[in-house]
Amino acid sequence: MRVPHDDGPPPPPRPPKGRKRPGERAAEAGASDMSQEPGRAALSPTVAGGEAGESLSLRPQSLAEYVGQAALKRKLEVFVRAARGRDEPLDHTLLHGPPGLGKTTMAHILAHELGVRLHLTSGPAIEHKGVLAGHLTALGPRDVLFIDEIHRLAPTVEESLYSAMEDGRIDLPVGEGTRARTIGFELAPFTLIGATTRTALLSGPLRDRFQIIEAIEFYGDDELAAIVCRTASILGVPVSGAAALEIGRRSRGTPRIANRLIRRVRDFAQVRGARSIELADATAALLELGIDSEGLDMLDRRLLTMIVENFRGGPVGVEALGASLGEPRDTLESVVEPFLLQRGFLLRTSRGRVATMKAARHLGLELPPGWQGALDL
Numbered sequence: 462m463r464v465p466h467d468d469g470p471p472p473p474p475r476p477p478k479g480r481k482r483p484g485e486r487a488a489e490a491g492a493s494d495m496s497q498e499p500g501r502a503a504l505s506p507t508v509a510g511g512e513a514g515e516s517l518s519l520r521p522q523s524l525a526e527y528v529g530q531a532a533l534k535r536k537l538e539v540f541v542r543a544a545r546g547r548d549e550p551l552d553h554t555l556l557h558g559p560p561g562l563g564k565t566t567m568a569h570i571l572a573h574e575l576g577v578r579l580h581l582t583s584g585p586a587i588e589h590k591g592v593l594a595g596h597l598t599a600l601g602p603r604d605v606l607f608i609d610e611i612h613r614l615a616p617t618v619e620e621s622l623y624s625a626m627e628d629g630r631i632d633l634p635v636g637e638g639t640r641a642r643t644i645g646f647e648l649a650p651f652t653l654i655g656a657t658t659r660t661a662l663l664s665g666p667l668r669d670r671f672q673i674i675e676a677i678e679f680y681g682d683d684e685l686a687a688i689v690c691r692t693a694s695i696l697g698v699p700v701s702g703a704a705a706l707e708i709g710r711r712s713r714g715t716p717r718i719a720n721r722l723i724r725r726v727r728d729f730a731q732v733r734g735a736r737s738i739e740l741a742d743a744t745a746a747l748l749e750l751g752i753d754s755e756g757l758d759m760l761d762r763r764l765l766t767m768i769v770e771n772f773r774g775g776p777v778g779v780e781a782l783g784a785s786l787g788e789p790r791d792t793l794e795s796v797v798e799p800f801l802l803q804r805g806f807l808l809r810t811s812r813g814r815v816a817t818m819k820a821a822r823h824l825g826l827e828l829p830p831g832w833q834g835a836l837d838l
């Protein structure tokens with residue numbers, strides 16, 4: 462990707478003046494209302510996965526409210542307490558995992574638990590070094606800078622980030638022509654939290670500069686049921702345990718999808734005049750929505766059907782799949798495939814994607830002659 466404005470004149474760095482203690486500011490801001498944060502507006506249009514419409518009130522505000530990811534929460538809680546005890550920023554942290562699993566939510570929570578401000582931006586929004594410098598120099602001591610989709614940073618921006626992360630300074634060009642020179646600015650000690658759906662696309666040098674690297678995993682059915690119940694109670698709709706479990710089970714292991722489904726199921730139940738959501742309401746609505754018993758949606762089923770029927774089970778390259786389905790390769794790799802791989806419907810091999818017999822059976826498809834997909838063991 463070409464970056465048209467790179468090395469353009471950076472905005473003048475703002476000196477840290479009249480800063481309050483981080484805890485005070487967090488308390489003042491209500492610590493939860495991050496929509497007031499300066500970087501917020503820049504983020505929304507660039508975030509994939511419909512995050513812009515996601516209401517902040519659904520986001521858990523503390524580690525205790527964050528459902529699931531028990532091992533991750535235990536570790537982060539220790540790191541946060543230790544950093545606070547030393548009066549230091551949290552070490553730079555990379556969170557990776559498929560979209561909708563709670564990376565952005567966790568960044569909000571970490572800043573809250575650290576008692577500092579969160580500044581939000583994303584890889585594609587940082588168009589040149591000057592924009593990065595603007596973000597970095599606006600940080601107060603121990604604040605968190607959250608860069609979503611950090612794998613999409615322009616290479617020159619990424620390089621400036623190295624010295625910021627490692628030495629707490631950033632070099633900026635000042636002046637023009639023969640008087641041009643660079644000046645190094647000292648930054649307040651800060652935490653970078655990076656989020657990515659694609660660790661494989663992250664450069665080695667960038668990844669090496671994170672001291673904490675943690676995956677966020679798909680959620681279990683019970684955890685998703687708990688998220689459905691939590692969201693339903695925030696929305697003020699009663700939902701039966703069986704209905705919540707069914708919605709959770711069909712949410713592709715993903716809280717964002719669970720939250721989306723409970724809203725849609727609520728619409729169906731409401732229009733039918735139901736007072737609460739029962740199992741029958743949930744299954745009827747999920748059928749209408751095209752979500753099957755395994756939680757697969759239309760695109761999941763199109764992808765698997767394509768491999769089974771048109772490629773005799775595979776292997777087929779992801780580019781060819783993307784072209785046949787009319788979907789960008791990145792969507793397939795970051796959004797569609799991880800869940801299918803995790804559930805054993807799909808395999809990734811060196812020669813391409815391979816469908817499993819479980820996939821063919823689930824879709825009710827006959828194995829075509831000359832099946833090249835995976836065989837059951």
Ligand SMILES: Nc1ncnc2c1ncn2[C@@H]1O[C@H](COP(=O)(O)OP(=O)(O)O)[C@@H](O)[C@H]1O
Nearest residue numbers: 519520527528560561562563564565566716717
């Ligand atoms: N552990 C969790 N507990 C409860 N709700 C969650 C959890 N993780 C995510 N969510 C909900 O799912 C939605 C998507 O989470 P988000 O942090 O935006 O995902 P990501 O940044 O990984 O794409 C949020 O609205 C949040 O309310």
Ligand SMILES: [Mg+2]
Nearest residue numbers: 512564565609
């Ligand atoms: Mg996010």
